[in-house]
Amino acid sequence: MSESTEQQALFQWAEIYTNRFPELSLLHAIPNGGQRHISTAVRLKKEGVKAGVPDIFFPVSRWTFHGLYIEMKDRKSGTTSDTQKDWIKKLSNEGYAVHICHGWEAARDTILWYLNK
DSSP states (O other), X not given: OOHHHHHHHHHHHHHHHTXXXXXXXXXXXXXXXXXXXXXXXXXHHHTTOOTTOOSEEXXXXXXXXXXXXXXXXXXXXXXXOHHHHHHHHHHHHTTOEEEEEESHHHHHHHHHHHHTO
């Protein structure tokens, strides 16, 4: 499955389990990747979209963390860019949990782990 398909599966799971974990209603994607028309890319950059920001944010505090960021990758070939690594380091230093998840099940398991902190 592509990274997009994996992410869609994660949000389908989250929608189903929102009754059990109401916090899941806060889970959201950060649309900073993908191919775009140049005019759209320029407009989004002016609006504050930045390369390397993780794909998903869960703005729920647990234990010592302010929230959870997830960088979604496909199961086979997903690699993390230097820009993404830099964001992950900076966000971790600011008190956020940040995980790289290969596949929607890994992201689901990370969210469940986080909710049980």
